[in-house]
Amino acid sequence: CWLGTCFLGVTFQECSSERFAESYSDWFEKILRNLQQGPSSLQLVTVVSCTSMSDLFARLAKFLNLKKEASSFAGRVVEPLLLLLNENGPVADEAIDLLRTVIKLYPSSVNRHYNKVESTIAAKIMSTEVNVKLSKKFARVLAMLPSVRVSEGTWSLMIQKVLIGINNLLNDAFVGLEEEKKGREIMMLLVPPGNDPPPVLGDQVKLGGNLHVTKKFGVFTVPTISALAHCCCMMLTSYYPVQVTVPGRALIALSRRVLLVDGSLRNKLFPSTTSLHQELICFELPSLHSSFLDLLHATIKGMRR
Template sequence: EETIFLLCSILDIFPSSIQRHYDGVEDAIVLRLMSGKCNPSMLKKLGYCLALLPKSRGDEDGWVLMMQKIMLSINIQLNDAFQGLEKETIRTEAMRLLLPPGKDPPPPLGGQSLYRGTVDNTMRPEHLQISRISTLILCCCELLTSSYPFQVAIHVLPLIALAKRVLMVDGSSSPGIAYMTTMKQEFFCSELPVLHSHILDLLTSIVKGLGSQLLPHVGSIIRLLTNYIETSTLPELRIKVYAIMKVLLLSLGVGISTHLTDVIVNNSLMDLDERGTSFVAQQKIHPETTTKTSHKKRKHASTSSSLEEQPDKDVSEVEMSPNMASLSVKIAALEALEALLAVKCF
């Protein structure tokens, strides 16, 4: 941790001193990030350090290249994780936006670090996959919210495409798509709330980091949030959606309120209705699989290593007691309504 702290300090104060060693530093950071051997605190520090690295090049091109490499790495990991859970057209569309036809792909993130054998061999491949995706999303968030001494024009559509790709997966198998074993499907379904939570954090970073640059693309984000909140049942995820809508309203003002009024009012009324039964189902993200998944993971807990149990701990991070969940969703709904009224009455 001391080494990472020192490297971050150098990148903050003397960024140009790293320029000659840029590729080696990127390689070392990514190798550690992707190893599956770091605790959440260390992952966050490494993600922040990777986000600072473009400062050493001192121009927009370095930032854009880093973001593109991270997004493509996320997309590659999603290809494996979502096999059998999404339509091929969604995957193709995301790739088209990330790498337009005729454009040469950038070098892989961290050189060949992702493909080396220096990973935690005690960790199941599915667990390592989820850990990598979550960590790379965190890196995107850091890139979007960190300050740089140069102006950056952010390519928003590829980021929205990645967010859409994750949020549209609900755990159900796509007919006619490649076969996935029941156990693997159950595992990824149990991890979907974690991925959805991280992607909502990414959307939050996009909204906060872009400001007025977001205007040409705000319609796509609103449609994505509207569709998601209509099907989302986990309280912790609904809270994040309300928070994003609140930031959109306060950032972009009355012009955006027209498009958010119906979705905020309708969903707030549902969440504030004490007679509603929506919270009965809010511990499930996919009814057909969640019950079986939780049963199997408890059944095998005694034979799993502590590292293999880590993803279960990640899932619990987005869970609350029913009473606290209900209260927290109500507060988030009221805050979104308050922002809506403030903007409309201003």
């Protein structure tokens, strides 16, 4: 099954247009059955099925007369993919690549699944079981999600939710290491007085699981902040079909907030800020500073002024 699916993937790329148009529907059904078996299927078969399905959609996109049917096929793949995204390792890696292909080529097919996709991706970014490389891959797909429902409001809501998520995580990370009001000031830029805050990114996910507080910082907090910052970078520097208003003041204030922290204690009123926590912060600061220098660069590039 694994070998046959590999050969199908090569066939999609190499066969003649006539042969492809004659057989693509049957081929799609065969690979979809592999994906629908979900986590119970052999990992190798699932992984190569995702890869071959991406090859199928890439070839289908060249047939403009088949666009409607291709979009229908893409819509049928989304639900099985969401189950596979809950896996770890190579399965999640290939599944997120396939979802990226679907969103890029057939964004309308994801429309009715929009909230589920956002929730699943956000949960993976905020998971302690995902490595940094895979977490950033999820963040890039989250940045693409507003292209499913193209409007200024969709884009603005997504970046607002991501920035609020980052700010809340920084509130926990920087206790005792900065002025207490920093987080509130940025929140007021993101949600002006009198406005209702947006829904939490991806609904309410359990942040960091049941990890011990010291392990949680290095394994969850910093990687999640970096991944969400990377999502913002992608949103700011990628093409979007309509003009949007960039929350420039909030982006710069958030970057400044991180870059000003040097690891020294600012307030003696926080006995909970232990020397161990301070050491952890100092160890992770170069990574955080790097992420937010990237965000500052993306802000300048995206706003062009």
